[in-house]
Amino acid sequence: xxxxxxxxxxxxxxxxxxxxxxxxxxxxxxxxxxxxxxxxxxxxxxxxxxxxxxxxxxxxxxxxxxxxxxxxxxxxxxxxxxxxxxxxxxxxxxxxxxxxxxxxxxxxxxxxxxxxxxxxxxxxxxxxxxxxxxxxxxxxxxxxxxxxxxxxxxxxxxxxxxxxxxxxxxxxxxxxxxxxxxxxxxxxxxxxxxxxxxxxxxxxxxxxxxxxxxxxxxxxxxxxxxxxxxxxxxxxxxxxxxxxxxxxxxxxxxxxxxxxxxxxxxxxxxxxxxxxxxxxxxxxxxxxxxxxxxxxxxxxxxxxxxxxxxxxxxxxxxxxxxxxxxxxxx
Ligand code: ADP
Ligand code: MG
Numbered sequence: 618x619x620x621x622x623x624x625x626x627x628x629x630x631x632x633x634x635x636x637x638x639x640x641x642x643x644x645x646x647x648x649x650x651x652x653x654x655x656x657x658x659x660x661x662x663x664x665x666x667x668x669x670x671x672x673x674x675x676x677x678x679x680x681x682x683x684x685x686x687x688x689x690x691x692x693x694x695x696x697x698x699x700x701x702x703x704x705x706x707x708x709x710x711x712x713x714x715x716x717x718x719x720x721x722x723x724x725x726x727x728x729x730x731x732x733x734x735x736x737x738x739x740x741x742x743x744x745x746x747x748x749x750x751x752x753x754x755x756x757x758x759x760x761x762x763x764x765x766x767x768x769x770x771x772x773x774x775x776x777x778x779x780x781x782x783x784x785x786x787x788x789x790x791x792x793x794x795x796x797x798x799x800x801x802x803x804x805x806x807x808x809x810x811x812x813x814x815x816x817x818x819x820x821x822x823x824x825x826x827x828x829x830x831x832x833x834x835x836x837x838x839x840x841x842x843x844x845x846x847x848x849x850x851x852x853x854x855x856x857x858x859x860x861x862x863x864x865x866x867x868x869x870x871x872x873x874x875x876x877x878x879x880x881x882x883x884x885x886x887x888x889x890x891x892x893x894x895x896x897x898x899x900x901x902x903x904x905x906x907x908x909x910x911x912x913x914x915x916x917x918x919x920x921x922x923x924x925x926x927x928x929x930x931x932x933x934x935x936x937x938x939x940x941x942x943x944x945x946x947x
Contacts, residue, residue: 618642619664619766619800624673626656626663633659635822636673641766641800641815646792648809648830649802651819652845657802660819661768664800666690677765693764697771699755701743708739711757718762729757732791749780756788760795767792769801773808785811806847810834818842837944843876849917850877851944856913861943863889864936873946877916881940882908884920888935892916894926908932 619641626634634656641647649657662668664675666687675683682690693714701710712726730736733753743751752772759767772788773781789812792799803809809816810830817827818838826838837843840851852860857875860882882890884906892910897920899905904920918934920926 618678619798620674620676621664622674622676624660624663624675625671626659626668627671628659632671633822634663637819637822637824638673639817639824639827641798643798644796645815646789646797646799646801646813647815647817648813649800649817649819649824650806650809650845651802651804653804655819656822657804657819658770661694661770661800661802664766665692665694665768690766691764692766692768693759693762694768695755695759695770695772697774699751701751701754701758703743705743706739707735707741707743707746707754710743710754711761713758714762725761729761732760732794733757734787747780748776749784752776752784753787756791760791760797763795765798767797767799769799771803772801774803774805781808782811788812806845818845835942837876837942839944839946840874840876843874843942843944846876847878848876848942849879849881851875852877852913852916859910859912860890860916860936860941863934864938864941866938866941866943868943870945872943874944876942876944878940879917880919881937882916882918882934883937884918884924884926884932885935886933888933890934890936892918892932892934894928894930894932896928897926906932908934910934 622638624637637660651657659668663670670683708726711729712721715721733756735753773784785808801812816830816833817824826833826842837846843851851874853874857872860875890910892908895907895909897904897906903922904924904926906918906920906926908916908918910916926932
């Protein structure tokens with residue numbers, strides 16, 4: 618298990634990673650999720666031994682690895698652009714680390730190419746591959762020596778949207794099939810959800826919330842985290858209480874705010890919230906409404922495409938409680 622305790626990193630006295638503690642249990646994939654510039658790459662580089670740690674401890678299975686040079690940590694790294702050797706074939710790229718360790722093995726290379734779905738690509742050069750194929754080669758190369766920890770820095774960010782989604786699913790399956798313990802940093806919550814089991818949300822150098830993805834998603838620690846996780850709106854005060862009551866929300870206790878997903882509020886003639894349509898916009902599937910609800914203010918809602926809500930009309934809204942999450946604050 619990788620374990621970090623109070624790890625800080627600074628560049629010329631400016632703190633980039635500020636007292637980060639986290640754990641990656643064996644065989645699990647942790648996504649460190651945060652906006653650009655929050656210190657994700659710096660954290661990853663510190664774990665890899667590429668950046669000196671100002672304070673704190675990095676251990677693996679109880680051993681203090683923080684003082685070891687990069688190549689003695691037993692970790693592998695994979696970056697956004699894969700960084701393949703352009704003059705080497707796919708097979709030679711994948712076998713690179715095996716040759717370095719004087720353990721070349723064509724059978725192992727073939728096994729890795731099969732793992733990432735690239736049988737038959739052994740003799741190709743990187744320049745003849747698509748972006749997604751290149752990332753698969755980079756992944757096979759990183760997994761070649763069975764690292765005890767794989768560190769991934771935005772591994773899918775350079776790919777276009779459709780491919781990114783497919784490769785995210787593949788990445789998850791490949792990591793699980795290989796039993797790899799991994800830490801991936803990303804700014805994209807969808808990518809984190811698709812690939813990882815656990816999440817650490819990072820902001821301004823600090824981890825603000827961590828846990829299994831479902832737990833973090835079900836109860837974001839604050840409004841900023843909720844919005845970063847993909848919630849569309851955060852309602853506070855009376856608005857939060859009113860919408861919770863309308864949803865028949867039985868989750869106990871007062872909340873500081875309520876995170877609301879897109880399409881959580883639906884026009885329904887029996888709905889408990891009464892509002893007035895401010896604007897309506899038809900999409901091919903739905904009618905998107907902005908509704909002024911008393912005591913709540915303006916909210917986004919949806920209606921069937923074949924209804925004809927227009928500005929000024931009264932509308933009742935139903936709340937889907939599974940599309941809201943309480944924010945309890947700290
Ligand atoms: P992220 O990967 O989350 O986008 P980084 O870890 O790259 O963020 O950067 C965190 C902060 O550290 C940023 O303010 C960035 O400008 C700064 N930083 C990163 N690398 C260096 C460096 N080599 N020298 C000085 N400052 C750096
Ligand atoms: Mg980065």
